[in-house]
Amino acid sequence: MIVQTENLSKWYGEVMGVNDITLTIRPGITGLLGPNGAGKTSLIKLMTGQLKPNQGEVKVLNQPVWNNPDLTKRVGYCPDIELAYQFMSGFEFIAFFATLSGYDKAEVKSRSLQVLETVDMLQAKDRPIGSYSKGMRQRIKLAQALVHEPELLFLDEPLTGLDPNGRRHVLALLNGLTDKGISIVVSSHILYEIEALTETILLIHQGRILAEGTISDIRELIDEHPHKVYLSTDEPRRLAQVCLPFEDILSVTFVNVNGVSNPEFSGAENESQENGDGDIIIETARPDAFYARLPELLIENELTVSQLYSPDDNLSSVFKYLVG
Structure with a gap:
């Protein structure tokens, strides 16, 4: 199991972000689907140790998440917001995260170039991020999540704002990562594209999991x-x-x-x-x-x-x- 939660809850004052979720996520690609405000981002932040639960517990890769730096080295995270300095080049941005991950100078360069090639951004590595298209920015964010060679990726709305070609490229890239043994939890409200990508689907609304299962399980729901x-x-x-x-x-x-x-x-x-x-x-x-x-x-x-x-x-x- 890559993720396990039990009675997991998070609230913000009187607003319930995640409401008593108990689930198990297995290796592969898992799609977390729901409208904006459904609780997807809160759940991902709980799974990545960015938020402390008010109730319940969460384990990732069989380890407790909260205040666990060792687990951080095994997990990659791509947020739904822009996080890069616009004046930095793509290479500088990725090298910064490689340095934070503990690579030495030679490893920083080689690892940064390798991951830029993986996301097909090598040709634009010296350009400032401020000049990148939306699709290129998404790929750079994905590169920073991959630079330390994680076992598990959490991707929050990675397809948002992409044109059809950009979406196809990112979907193909994610499928390629699973071929390398990397598991992925990806959130989105773009259901038809996630359907083409995921092996397992979780439907979330108002902080609760409404349904979960494989594509065939969801198809049975359709027929019901x-x-x-x-x-x-x-x-x-x-x-x-x-x-x-x-x-x-x-x-x-x-x-x-x-x-x-x-x-x-x-x-x-x-x-x-x-x-x-x-x-x-x-x-x-x-x-x-x-x-x-x-x-x-x-x-x-x-x-x-x-x-x-x-x-x-x-x-x-x-x-x-x-x-x-």
Whole structure:
């Protein structure tokens, strides 16, 4: 286990930052997901020894965290805020942290150059940090967290503010680090990107862990909450009539049938209305059952569907569902 907490709590006056969290984090990449103000940063600061808990305990790499300098040497931390002097070059910034880590002069230079190469910043090492793009600044922050060769990284919102290319680069870099045996705890509110990165997910809201597990566990949560499924068909009314008899169907809504938006469909009163090309929205309480029987229903009734998608089939919808 790389992180263990038991009844961990932190409050600021009357504001609860972390609320009675008990969890275990295993090696690999773990995503800590939640909106701004959910408690992600407070939890990471407790795990890295920057905050003292008001209640409970936390261990990292099987050691108590608070006031433990030896553990600091084994852990890297990348904050969500800018921490570099703008006039320093990238190399000077990384060399400063290498010196703090206890390397001698020769080691400082070699280690700094090595980690700058790892984050693909070697070509910009002599430029002042003030001239860096947002993506370059994020990579420099990541480099300072790596310079002392930690076993475990804590990254607080490392994807914030990055353009698509910058995000892809950082995601690829993080995946490469795990190949070298480095475990990572990464926080974000960018759910679809973290979903592509993490092996394990923790959903946090108002200082509490709402759900945790692997991608497949979260997918099971997706299948347990209602879905709205959008289908494009040339016979929307007949498709509605075929689907409605099943108990898991909560509602059917027509969208732009013959150029007209229609209210929810309840059955026979609309049977006489002509069919027309359009979209249909089916809300089901059991999406797994709906998806399983849909192909057979289409074949039996000689219906065609040109497009099918669900905005609820992702982590974002699960999070909204869990927080109510």
